[in-house]
Amino acid sequence: MARTLINVPPKAKRGQVIEIKTLISHVMETGYRRNEVGAMVPRDIINTFLCTYNGEEVFRAGLHPAIAANPFFSFFAVATASGKFEFHWTDDEGNVETASAEITVE
Amino acid sequence: MSPAKALGALLILFAAVPCLGAEITPADRRSGYADMSRETRAMEDDDTANPGMLSVLDGEALWNQKAGAAGRSCADCHGDAAQSMKGVAARYPAFDATRGRPVDLEGQINICRGDRQQAAPLRFESPELLALSAFVARQSRGMPIAPATDARLAPFTAAGRGLFNRRQGQLDLSCAQCHDDNWGKRLAGNIVPQGHPTGYPLYRLEWQSLGSLQRRLRNCISGMRAEVPDYGSPEYVNLELFLMQRARGMPMESPAVRP
Numbered sequence: 001m002a003r004t005l006i007n008v009p010p011k012a013k014r015g016q017v018i019e020i021k022t023l024i025s026h027v028m029e030t031g032y033r034r035n036e037v038g039a040m041v042p043r044d045i046i047n048t049f050l051c052t053y054n055g056e057e058v059f060r061a062g063l064h065p066a067i068a069a070n071p072f073f074s075f076f077a078v079a080t081a082s083g084k085f086e087f088h089w090t091d092d093e094g095n096v097e098t099a100s101a102e103i104t105v106e
Numbered sequence: 107m108s109p110a111k112a113l114g115a116l117l118i119l120f121a122a123v124p125c126l127g128a129e130i131t132p133a134d135r136r137s138g139y140a141d142m143s144r145e146t147r148a149m150e151d152d153d154t155a156n157p158g159m160l161s162v163l164d165g166e167a168l169w170n171q172k173a174g175a176a177g178r179s180c181a182d183c184h185g186d187a188a189q190s191m192k193g194v195a196a197r198y199p200a201f202d203a204t205r206g207r208p209v210d211l212e213g214q215i216n217i218c219r220g221d222r223q224q225a226a227p228l229r230f231e232s233p234e235l236l237a238l239s240a241f242v243a244r245q246s247r248g249m250p251i252a253p254a255t256d257a258r259l260a261p262f263t264a265a266g267r268g269l270f271n272r273r274q275g276q277l278d279l280s281c282a283q284c285h286d287d288n289w290g291k292r293l294a295g296n297i298v299p300q301g302h303p304t305g306y307p308l309y310r311l312e313w314q315s316l317g318s319l320q321r322r323l324r325n326c327i328s329g330m331r332a333e334v335p336d337y338g339s340p341e342y343v344n345l346e347l348f349l350m351q352r353a354r355g356m357p358m359e360s361p362a363v364r365p
Binding site for chain 1: 149152153154155157159160163311314315
């Protein structure tokens with residue numbers, strides 16, 4: 001099943017500032033809710049998001065329980081060389097979701 | 107003025123109030139989209155920012171996945187949804203001749219599952235049913251709402267209209283009192299929308315998930331402190347029919363985003 005949506009411009013000029021947008025489906029369970037029988041629902045949120053550009057870290061975010069389900073990130077990077085953006089989301093259960101997008105820099 | 111005269115004047119005033127309520131003219135109709143913040147509109151418009159699109163992609167996978175004892179997928183009968191499902195969500199609910207009643211999109215998906223795939227029906231508001239209905243509805247995006255012109259639907263549409271205009275619940279409110287008579291004003295901090303079902307299933311930020319029109323109707327009905335019918339009840343389908351008639355010609359937005 002599809003888990004992520006990535007928007008990286010396929011082409012950019014060298015030195016151009018590009019916007020990157022990512023969306024992932026995740027419940028982002030806060031750990032503060034109770035279920036129908038009154039037991040606490042364990043916290044399960046994405047706690048770290050990381051983006052690398054040709055292997056180099058260009059963006060990192062720490063997430064906390066107040067962040068809504070299906071977190072969306074928008075951030076900027078400078079297009080320096082053709083290559084690959086890779087995205088990693090890590091949640092409290094240790095699941096790592098990854099996605100990538102290619103860019104051609106002219 | 108004597109007390110009796112004052113009372114008389116007051117009675118006349120109150121008698122006149124319900125007459126103010128009238129159906130919205132086509133020129134005045136507006137989608138809830140128009141009242142959203144710039145940021146929320148941008149979220150709906152951008153397919154990589156609209157969380158409803160995650161479900162659309164899930165729905166596309168389900169469309170092509172074989173299910174049930176028949177071992178058939180939706181695509182095995184319907185082929186490419188971009189062609190076969192174009193405009194379908196814009197004309198549902200439709201009349202089902204074998205059942206002798208109208209069915210909405212979710213109902214039709216479950217009828218297909220039962221009759222063609224010999225699979226168990228999908229639960230209302232389950233991620234799978236929402237995903238499939240979002241995927242089908244997405245194929246009608248931008249198309250005008252064009253309810254079926256089937257004469258057999260008329261009594262059900264009339265029943266839906268009756269429900270829309272009937273006062274109910276502890277607050278003794280009808281749908282029309284908010285959505286025909288007082289749209290554009292504020293209820294607490296929120297703008298009262300006209301209540302056109304242009305974007306279902308839609309992603310509500312408040313729900314943090316996709317939800318069907320029936321879920322939204324349940325919200326309003328429980329807000330009026332009236333008895334909430336179960337999911338799949340004919341009352342909802344009748345209301346959906348009437349609402350689609352009322353929104354005839356407005357563009358489909360599914361999957362929409364709402365606050």
